[in-house]
Amino acid sequence: MGKVQFEEPLQFLHVVGFHPSIENKFSKIRKCLSPLIIATLVIISLLELFVHFKGIETCSRASESLIVQYQVLHKFKVLLTYKSQMARLIESSSKFWNLDSFDGRFKTECGHIHTLLGRFFRVYKCMMLLMTLQYVLRKIIFKSDLPLASTYGETQGFSPTVDLILFVFHCVATFTVLHVIIGFDGLFFYFIGHILSEVQMLQSAFKIVQFKDNDFVISIKHHQFVLSYIHNMNQVYSDLLLQQHLSCLFGICFGLFLLSEDGMPPDLSHMCKYIPYILSFTVQTFTFCVIGSLIISWTSEIADAIFYNGWDKSEAYGYKHEKMFAINRAQVATKLTLGGFGKLDLISFTLVVKNAYSFFTFINTIQDE
Structure with missing residues (x-):
């Protein structure tokens, strides 16, 4: 197996408009909508927290949703602030050594890093998808009248129309978060995988x-x-x-x-x-x-x-x-x-x-x- 390709996690970032190397009209629209969806979700969650506050227990239950939202907002910040730097990192990776350098002596010794990383990313994608489906379907399966992304059990539910609107928004926001997390974390892990394989190749090169x-x-x-x-x-x-x-x-x-x-x-x-x-x-x-x-x-x-x-x-x-x-x-x-x-x-x-x-x-x- 060769080296893992950055395009795998970048496909997920492209869905939400944050591919570092692609800039067109449609991607700009997605780039505006994605943070707006998450920002709206955060506002709704905070309103629920403050309007129906019932002590520290409310904050604790809210943390299940708000901590993830906090992390996603910081990921958006990095993608917006360091877009050009990330694009240069991806472009500079072309200067990394091939596994067949030095007469192919690195293929067996260093190739396993990329093999394990590819398998890890596939498992990570499946795990995140299953968690997302479970988070969305939980409302349908258990017939809850509370939209899960924005309430923590403090209210008694909404009218059917409002409940449906919030649930649809909850689904859209959840899958937006899914693409951001998989794309961003996957890109980070791929950077690390390439770096570790280069360091291992350097150790081998200096020995031989x-x-x-x-x-x-x-x-x-x-x-x-x-x-x-x-x-x-x-x-x-x-x-x-x-x-x-x-x-x-x-x-x-x-x-x-x-x-x-x-x-x-x-x-x-x-x-x-x-x-x-x-x-x-x-x-x-x-x-x-x-x-x-x-x-x-x-x-x-x-x-x-x-x-x-x-x-x-x-x-x-x-x-x-x-x-x-x-x-x-x-x-x-x-x-x-x-x-x-x-x-x-x-x-x-x-x-x-x-x-x-x-x-x-x-x-x-x-x-x-």
Whole structure:
């Protein structure tokens, strides 16, 4: 299997008018309608929250809808603000090495990253589609008179006409969110997959490179290009990663509050409803943190690959300055950041879990008193 193609997630962004490289009249119309739909959904949800507010429980139930809407709005912000930068990232990916570079030595070693990524994206699409269908069909199956996207059980329903209008709007908004999330997240994961495969190819190249031709110089230049690519990607996604981190933390905290609302240990109905809710935010945070840790560790390992190769060959000493420069550069961790406040790694994940546990302990203490 070859490398995964960016067009797969971009197809979903194109449906909502946010393909970074396509700009026509019809896409501009979709680009205006999509944020308008989500903004309307947020307004309706906030009105429901404030008009029918009945304490912290209302906020907790509202978080099931509002946190997702908050994340989607930030995705729209990135797509609007960094459209040209994202287009350049996609265009620059053409400079990545092919898997058949260096006589095809990378095909087996590095190709599995793209194979796994392609399978992951297919599973991710199916999972998101099933969740969306379940979210839409739940109203029909259980004959609820409340439109799910904009109410949290605080009202007694609407007239049949208003209820139908809100349900149709709910369906449109839900599938808009589906395309934005799959397209945006898929594009991010594809960027990461390409970067990790390039880093792995660089490690292999520095281990096998010969000094009698220009392969070493080519590898040095490509190393600088990959590091620059990661830096440019971080400029696009850094603020979003921070907002994603914070929103997941709030989601976990609200989920823990709802889980322990009627005391500990929770009953079976609370566990079945809110443990998956908590796990979804936890897994989401863990996935992004693992990605950040892989980038840090793999890029740092390039220094060892350069250092432990070639010193037994006399030709290597003709490139000693280049080797030292590349080693020094690789020893400085290349990373994704959380809005400039910290690194995206497993340590940041432990901080989220620690803060959520502190909140959980605080809530239990209040309830016991």
